[in-house]
Amino acid sequence: MHLFGDYVDSYKVNIKGSKTLLLIVLLSLSVFCIVVVADIPIARQVIGFIYLTFVPGFIILCLLRLENLGNVEIILFSVGFSVTFLMIAGLFVNEIGFMIGFSNPLTLLSLMITLNSMVIALSILGHIKNGKVRFPMIRSRKTLLYILFLVSVPILSVVGAILVNSFNSNILLLFLIVLISLVLTIGVMSEKLLPSKFYAFAVFVVAISLLYHSSLISNYLVSFGSDVTTELGVFKNTQNNSYWGPAEFVPRFGSMLSITILPTLYSNLLNIDPTWTFKVLFPLIFSFVPLGLYQISRNYIGEKYAFIAAFLFMAEQTFYFEVVALNRQMIAELFFILLLLVVLNNRIKPNTRMACFMIFAFGLVTSHYALSEIFLFFISLTFIFSFLVKRPSRNITASMIAFFFVLMFAWYIYTSGSAVFNSIMDYSNYVYNQIGDFLNPASRGELVLRGLGLEPSPTIWNTVSRAFAYFTQLLIVLGFIGLVTKRTRFHIERNYSTFIFVAVAFLSALLLVPGLAETLKMTRFYHILLFFLAPLSVIGATVLASLLSKRKVELQASILLLIVLIPYFLFQTNFVYEVTMSDSWSVPLSKYRMDSLRLYGVFGFIDAYNVFGARWLSKTIHMERTQIYADSVSQRNVLIAYGLIPLGDVEILSNVTKISTNDTVYLSPLNVVDGIVVGESYLLNSSELSFVNEINKIYANGRCEIYKGT
Numbered sequence: 001m002h003l004f005g006d007y008v009d010s011y012k013v014n015i016k017g018s019k020t021l022l023l024i025v026l027l028s029l030s031v032f033c034i035v036v037v038a039d040i041p042i043a044r045q046v047i048g049f050i051y052l053t054f055v056p057g058f059i060i061l062c063l064l065r066l067e068n069l070g071n072v073e074i075i076l077f078s079v080g081f082s083v084t085f086l087m088i089a090g091l092f093v094n095e096i097g098f099m100i101g102f103s104n105p106l107t108l109l110s111l112m113i114t115l116n117s118m119v120i121a122l123s124i125l126g127h128i129k130n131g132k133v134r135f136p137m138i139r140s141r142k143t144l145l146y147i148l149f150l151v152s153v154p155i156l157s158v159v160g161a162i163l164v165n166s167f168n169s170n171i172l173l174l175f176l177i178v179l180i181s182l183v184l185t186i187g188v189m190s191e192k193l194l195p196s197k198f199y200a201f202a203v204f205v206v207a208i209s210l211l212y213h214s215s216l217i218s219n220y221l222v223s224f225g226s227d228v229t230t231e232l233g234v235f236k237n238t239q240n241n242s243y244w245g246p247a248e249f250v251p252r253f254g255s256m257l258s259i260t261i262l263p264t265l266y267s268n269l270l271n272i273d274p275t276w277t278f279k280v281l282f283p284l285i286f287s288f289v290p291l292g293l294y295q296i297s298r299n300y301i302g303e304k305y306a307f308i309a310a311f312l313f314m315a316e317q318t319f320y321f322e323v324v325a326l327n328r329q330m331i332a333e334l335f336f337i338l339l340l341l342v343v344l345n346n347r348i349k350p351n352t353r354m355a356c357f358m359i360f361a362f363g364l365v366t367s368h369y370a371l372s373e374i375f376l377f378f379i380s381l382t383f384i385f386s387f388l389v390k391r392p393s394r395n396i397t398a399s400m401i402a403f404f405f406v407l408m409f410a411w412y413i414y415t416s417g418s419a420v421f422n423s424i425m426d427y428s429n430y431v432y433n434q435i436g437d438f439l440n441p442a443s444r445g446e447l448v449l450r451g452l453g454l455e456p457s458p459t460i461w462n463t464v465s466r467a468f469a470y471f472t473q474l475l476i477v478l479g480f481i482g483l484v485t486k487r488t489r490f491h492i493e494r495n496y497s498t499f500i501f502v503a504v505a506f507l508s509a510l511l512l513v514p515g516l517a518e519t520l521k522m523t524r525f526y527h528i529l530l531f532f533l534a535p536l537s538v539i540g541a542t543v544l545a546s547l548l549s550k551r552k553v554e555l556q557a558s559i560l561l562l563i564v565l566i567p568y569f570l571f572q573t574n575f576v577y578e579v580t581m582s583d584s585w586s587v588p589l590s591k592y593r594m595d596s597l598r599l600y601g602v603f604g605f606i607d608a609y610n611v612f613g614a615r616w617l618s619k620t621i622h623m624e625r626t627q628i629y630a631d632s633v634s635q636r637n638v639l640i641a642y643g644l645i646p647l648g649d650v651e652i653l654s655n656v657t658k659i660s661t662n663d664t665v666y667l668s669p670l671n672v673v674d675g676i677v678v679g680e681s682y683l684l685n686s687s688e689l690s691f692v693n694e695i696n697k698i699y700a701n702g703r704c705e706i707y708k709g710t
Contacts, residue, residue: 021062025123028055029116036112039271048270049281056119057081063126064355068347072200072295077356079288080338083262083331084363089115090261094244104242106261108268115269146198150205153179157209161216161588168592170578173213177575180206181566184311188304188558199307200294206311207290210320210573211283217588220275220611221641223604224587226325228278229641231259236274236644239264246415249646255415258331258367278327286323286330290314292337296344297535300492305538308561312472312534315569318527321586329524332368335360336375337531343379343395344496350394357400365408370520372408374528377506379404382498393495461582465571471564472537475544479536480504482543490539503532537561596674597683604637609669613704614643620699621664626708629653630666631677639666652680655688659695659709667692669703 032051035044057078061069069077090106093114097105156179160172187194187202194202214224223229230253237249238260246255254260267277290310297306313319323329338360342353365372379396386393457463482488483497492500507529510517517525538561545556570576574586584590587603599605617628617639628650630639635650651657659665667686670676677684686692692707699706 021059022123022127025055025059025119029119033112033116036108036269045270045272049266049284052086052115052266052269053082053285054078055082056085056115056122057083059119059122059126060085060359063122064352066348066352066356070295072291073341073345076288076292076295076338076341079285080334080360080363083285083334084359085118086115086265087257087262087363087366089118090265091244091257094261097243106238106242106244106264106268111265111269115265146195147201150183150198150201153183153205154209154212157212158216161213164217164588164591165219170589170592173588174575174578176209176213177570177573180209181569184308184566184569185562187307188562196303196307199303200291203294203307203310203314204287204291207287207314208284210314211287211324212280213588214320215279215283215324217591218605218607220606220608221278221604221637222325222587222606223637224321224325225602225604226322227253228325228327229604229606229637230647231327232274232278232642233640233644233646235259235263235267235278236641239267239274240644249644251415252369253328255412256328256367256369258328262331263327282327282330283324285334289330289333289337290319292334292341293531293534296337296340296496299344300496301490301535301538304558305535308558308565309534309538311569312537312565313530315565315572316527316530317572317574318523320573322521322523323527326524328368329371332364332371333528335364335367336371336528339364339375340499340531343400344493346395346493353395354397354400358403361400361404361407365404365411369408369412371528372404376401376404376408378499378502381502382495385498385501386494391494395495459582461571461576461580464567465576468564468568468571472568475537475540475561475564476533477540478543479538479540482539483536487546488539488543490542500532500536503529507533596670597676597678600668600670600674601633601676601678604633606638606641607669607703609701609703610634610638611642612701613666613668613699613706614638614641614645616699617664617666617706618643618645621708623649625662627651627660627663628666629657629659629663631668631671632680633670633678634666634668638668653677653684653689654679654682655684655690657689657691659691659707661709663709665692665695665707665709667705667707672705673703 028051031047034040035047038044054075057080058074060081061074061077066074066077090111093105093110097103097110102110153176156172156176160170160176163169163172183194183202183206187196187199214222221228221232230250234249234253234256238244238254244254244257244260244264246260263274263277263282266272266281267274270277270281272281290313293313294306294310297309301309323333339357342348342356342360345353348356364375380401383393383396383398383401386396457466479488480500483492483500507526510522510525538557541557541561541564542553545553545560549556567576574584574589576582577584578586578589584593585598587594587599587605591599591605614634621628623645628639628645629652630650631653635647635652639645639650640647653665670678671686675686677686677689695707695709697705698708
C-alpha cells in the first residue's frame with residue numbers, strides 16, 4: 001500500500017516519544033508565516049498551498065491514530081482532512097467575528113491568527129494523545145528518475161496551454177495526448193519501463209495534465225457550458241465583503257462553502273487572484289479524486305487493472321471539460337471518494353471510522369447538494385439491502401445514515417432557506433410531468449438517445465467514436481454479468497458489490513425514466529457512476545478474454561483494453577477530430593478554428609474585452625438606479641463573474657426591447673464584432689436591435705460597447 005511501492009520507506013511516527021509531529025508543525029508553520037508576511041512571490045503560493053492542503057490534515061490523521069493506512073491513503077486523507085479543516089475554520093472565523101461585532105472577519109490577519117492557533121492546538125492535542133501514523137520517505141535515486149519522467153507530463157500540459165493562449169499553436173497539447181496514451185500503454189504492457197509501484201503517481205499526473213490542458217486555456221474563465229462563472233461571482237462577493245453570507249448574491253450557490261469560504265481562504269492567504277484560484281488550485285485538488293478511485297479498485301482487481309479503471313474514468317471528456325468548470329462538484333467529488341474509502345476500509349476501527357465519516361460528510365454536504373443526495377441514496381440502499389439479506393454491514397450503520405440525513409437537511413435549511421429544496425421539488429415535478437411520455441424515447445433527452453445509439457452520427461468519425469464508446473459500455477455490461485454470475489476470478493467485497501448493483505440500477509433508471517437524466521445532466525450522472533462502473537470494464541475484458549481462450553487471459557484482456565481505451569481517449573479529447581480537421585468541440589485543441597457562436601455562446605469563452613467592459617460597467621453605473629440589458633451569453637458569463645451582477649438583475653435583449661431613461665445596454669464582442677445576439681431561445685442579428693441607434697454610447701474598447709438610454 002505504498003505510493004511508490006518498494007522504492008519508498010514508511011516508518012511509524014510516535015509523537016509522544018519523538019516529538020516528530022510538533023517539530024514538523026512548528027517548522028512548516030514558521031516557513032508558512034514567513035512567506036506570507038514577507039509576501040515572497042511563488043514561494044508564498046507554492047509553500048502556502050502545500051502547507052494548507054496537507055499539514056492540518058496530517059495532524060488530524062495523527063490525532064485519530066490512523067496508523068494502518070497506506071501511503072496513498074495517507075495522502076488522500078491528509079488532503080481531505082485539510083480541506084474540511086479550512087472550511088470549518090473559515091466558518092468558525094466568520095460566525096465568531098459577527099458575534100463579537102467584527103463585520104469583516106475573513107481578512108488575512110484574522111485568518112492567519114485563527115488557522116495557526118487551531119493548527120498548534122491540534123498538534124499539541126495529538127502529542128498528548130500519543131498519536132501515531134506512518135510517514136512516507138523516498139530513498140532511491142531510481143525513484144526520482146521515474147518521478148521526473150512523470151512530472152514532465154503536466155509540465156508539458158501547462159506549457160502547451162500557454163502556447164495556445166499566446167500563439168494559437170496546439171502542437172504541444174496534441175503531443176501531450178499522445179504521451180498520455182503512451183504512459184497507459186507502457187504501464188499496462190511493461191513492468192520494467194513503468195513499474196506497477198508507480199501507477200498511483202501516474203494516475204495523479206495524468207489527471208492534472210488533462211485538467212490543466214483545459215482549465216488554463218485563456219487568462220479568464222471558460223465555462224464549458226457549466227456554472228463556473230456563477231461560482232466565481234459568489235466567491236468574489238464573499239471575498240470582497242470579507243464575510244460569508246449564504247443568502248447573499250445567489251442563495252443556492254452561496255450556501256456551498258466549497259465556492260465561498262474555501263476559495264476565499266486560499267486566495268487571501270496565498271495572494272492568488274480569484275480566477276486563478278479556480279483555474280489552478282481547484283483542479284490540483286480534484287486530481288486526487290482519480291487517485292482515490294485507483295486506491296479503492298486496487299483492493300479488488302489489482303494494481304494494473306485499477307490503473308486502467310482510473311484511466312477510463314479520466315478519459316471520459318466530462319472529467320476534463322465539464323467538471324473542470326464546476327468547482328463545487330470538484331471539491332464534493334473529493335469527499336465522495338473519501339467517504340467511499342472510509343466505508344470500504346475494514347482496517348479502520350469503528351469509532352475512528354465514524355469520526356472520519358462525520359468529517360468528510362460535513363465536507364460533502366457543504367460542497368454540493370446534488371452529490372450529497374446521490375451519496376445518501378447509495379449508502380441508504382446499500383444499508384437496506386444488507387438488512388434485507390440479514391447480513392448487516394459493520395461499515396455502514398444506521399447512525400451514519402441518520403447523521404448524514406440530519407446534517408444535510410439542517411445545513412440547507414440554515415443556509416439557503418427554501419432555495420435548495422425548491423430546486424429539488426422543481427426537478428421532481430419535472431420528472432413527474434414527463435412520466436406520461438414514457439413510450440416516447442425523446443423524453444429521455446438528447447444525450448441519452450446518443451448513448452443508446454438512437455441519434456444519427458453527423459460524420460463517419462463520430463460513428464467510429466461512438467463505436468469505441470459503446471464498446472466500453474459493452475465491457476461494463478459484461479463485467480456486471482460476470483460479477484452477478486460469479487464468472488470472474490476477482491473477489492469483490494459485499495459492500496462494494498452492492499454499490500455496483502445500485503450504480504447499475506441508477507443507470508438503468510436514467511435510461512428508462514423520462515426526464516430523470518435531465519435533472520443534473522446525463523454526462524455528469526455517468527461521470528459519477530463511473531466511480532463504480534469503471535472497474536466493471538476491466539472485469540468485462542477478462543470475461544471476454546476468457547471466453548476467447550483460457551490461456552494468457554490477463555495478457556489478452558490487457559491488449560483488448562488498450563485496443564479499446566486508447567482510441568476512445570483520442571476521440572474523447574477530440575484529438576482525432578483536430579488531426580483530421582473535422583468538426584471539433586475541444587476548446588484547447590481547436591479554439592483557433594471555432595466559429596464565434598460556439599466559442600463564446602456554447603463554451604462561454606471570455607476574453608479581455610468582455611472583462612474590461614463588465615468591470616467598467618460595475619464600477620461606473622449605479623446598479624440600483626438602472627436596468628441592465630444584455631444577451632443571455634453575457635448575462636450568465638462575464639457580467640456575473642467579472643461584473644458581479646446577479647443573473648436576476650439583467651434582462652435579456654430582444655428585437656422588441658424598450659429602452660427607458662437611464663437603462664443600460666451591454667454588448668459583448670459576439671454582439672459587436674460578429675453581429676450575433678443570443679436570446680433565451682432564439683438568435684438575432686445585432687442589426688435588429690434598432691433602439692441602439694437612438695441611445696448614447698458611453699463606453700467602447702474596440703470589441704465591447706455599452707449604451708445608456710436618454
